[in-house]
Amino acid sequence: xxxxxxxxxxxxxxxxIAKEFNPHPYKxxxxxxxxxxxxxxxxxxxxxxxxxxxxxxxxxxxxxSCNDIITHRKDFxxxxxxxxxxxxxxxxxxxxxxSKKYSFKSLLQFSEEYVENMKFIYEGNDIAHxxxxxxxxxxxxxxxxxxxx
Numbered sequence: 001x002x003x004x005x006x007x008x009x010x011x012x013x014x015x016x017i018a019k020e021f022n023p024h025p026y027k028x029x030x031x032x033x034x035x036x037x038x039x040x041x042x043x044x045x046x047x048x049x050x051x052x053x054x055x056x057x058x059x060x061x062x063x064x065s066c067n068d069i070i071t072h073r074k075d076f077x078x079x080x081x082x083x084x085x086x087x088x089x090x091x092x093x094x095x096x097x098x099s100k101k102y103s104f105k106s107l108l109q110f111s112e113e114y115v116e117n118m119k120f121i122y123e124g125n126d127i128a129h130x131x132x133x134x135x136x137x138x139x140x141x142x143x144x145x146x147x148x149x
Contacts, residue, residue: 002052003033003045005090006083008107009114009137011037016139026068028058041105041148047098049087050080073124086121093117105148111141 011034014021019038021031033054036043051064060068066080076082091098094110094117114121115137122130 001045002048004052006086007054012140013136016136029056037104044101089121
């Protein structure tokens with residue numbers, strides 16, 4: 001399975017908000033991957049920058065590229081460019097070796113570095129939104145860690 005590192009942390013964030021994941025109107029596989037993260041933390045994954053397992057089935061996935069747009073920033077229009085930017089920053093800050101495979105459980109080793117550097121990673125996003133994301137990621141980490149560790 002391939003996963004973008006920001007998708008993993010999005011799922012962890014959402015564990016801090018709710019435990020139920022429903023299909024999205026975009027028809028992507030986020031809810032299915034979240035269930036695997038929760039039920040099968042030993043699942044091995046490859047960290048990628050680009051389309052991943054979450055993107056599968058999405059109405060915005062054209063071949064291997066996302067054609068969705070974002071409006072919350074002035075420096076990015078294409079969601080794919082923004083997400084690739086985020087993933088590259090997270091990989092760099094957390095010193096993730098993309099040539100290795102990780103279990104979902106083992107990805108928790110990067111959570112402290114991720115949380116400590118969220119202002120840098122999400123620089124340019126609304127500060128209050130980033131603060132709320134951090135709060136929910138921390139809640140989700142507590143819940144998920146208690147389950148898998």
